Amino acid sequence: MARAGTTARKTRNQMEKRQAIFEAALDVFSEKGLRGATLEQVAKAAGLSKQNVVYYFNGKDQIYAELLESLLQKWVQPLHDLSAEGDPLDEILTYVSRKVQMSRNMPRESRLFATEILHGAPRLGDVLPTDLKTLVDDKAAIIQGWMDAGKLAPLDPHHLIFSIWSMTQHYADFDVQVRSVLGPERSATRFEDAEAFIKDMLIRTLQP
Amino acid sequence: MARAGTTARKTRNQMEKRQAIFEAALDVFSEKGLRGATLEQVAKAAGLSKQNVVYYFNGKDQIYAELLESLLQKWVQPLHDLSAEGDPLDEILTYVSRKVQMSRNMPRESRLFATEILHGAPRLGDVLPTDLKTLVDDKAAIIQGWMDAGKLAPLDPHHLIFSIWSMTQHYADFDVQVRSVLGPERSATRFEDAEAFIKDMLIRTLQP
């Protein structure tokens, strides 16, 4: 017997297969959702049989859960990197840049989290009210400090962060709508235009 | 034979039952998605039997399709009401108000559309590239006119509309996250705070 999924990772082969399944699962789950996707679709996308997928993981839900967990850190990294040491406006604009880049380069991850939260985030457990809240509160305090020091216009830091999340992720999550409304020509530069627009908006807003 | 669903509506009874099913479907579909929800859940929420639901509609997909269609107009109405006649900033801030109100009072509708678009909007057909694009282009032209007249700061009108969509709908679609991050106390006033923040941001941004 094997049980590749339960204990610590072993061989390189196992790591590679698990990674292939993660990749396929990200493709399928982000497009169809957890309930809308089937194990066979994931297996086919990974180039494996359904039973073989179950061999490496212990079921559909576990793939989804581990996938979500493995992506969480990477997802909040840009906010983590927002530093009190740098120039206030620079730090925030850099954060916007990285978030727009993530919408452009990691739209599947964005949609995966969006779908999860949209449906009540039952599988994110209590990560939201603990880890994420702590992180946001921390960074909001930094921003508040900048505002108190007169380096930024006074605004609610939490809602400022929400606005950046929403505006940037919008271009990944609602890409179909964005492209439909912009039309084929203007869609080509939608990410550059979005980044310029959001930065412009924030510069005007945050200027003390 | 009956076929309550295919032809024009008849009795008051049919209208009421269909409305009850719509209400139930909005509840269930917005929470679990089309594929994640079952007919029996919709039926139970509507106080009917599964087969009886099929009697009034001709299947699960038809309920979803008609529900989406019946909500579409209501959903874009605020943008439709944005008028070239009014004061530029007033018109835009009023639009924001109405969008925040919709996030507060119609979160299910917001999540339903969000899920649909997130998954590629296959059932919105070509409404996005035609009707919605036309509407947005129309309103963007009005805003552009205001900017050309020096009444608003020059910005990309399309991305301005996107930013309003994303920021306002964020508080409906990602409500779990917003409440988790804000904590119980601050969550109580999240919609008022959001409206004030977004308006503040837009005022600073759009001031010529």
Next chain:
DNA sequence: AAAAATGTTGACCGATCGTGCAGAAATCAT
């Protein structure tokens, strides 16, 4: 090479779900 561990597949099961249909039950028209 033999044995052990790891990897893969085919056959299959139980459960769920959407749907069709005959007919009962209720309501309405005359």
Next chain:
DNA sequence: ATGATTTCTGCACGATCGGTCAACATTTTT
């Protein structure tokens, strides 16, 4: 009241899906 129409239910079929298990194949270890 009688017949027609509408409304509702019981029954059940076919399809799909997640998951199991034993057998087979491959790789690794000794």
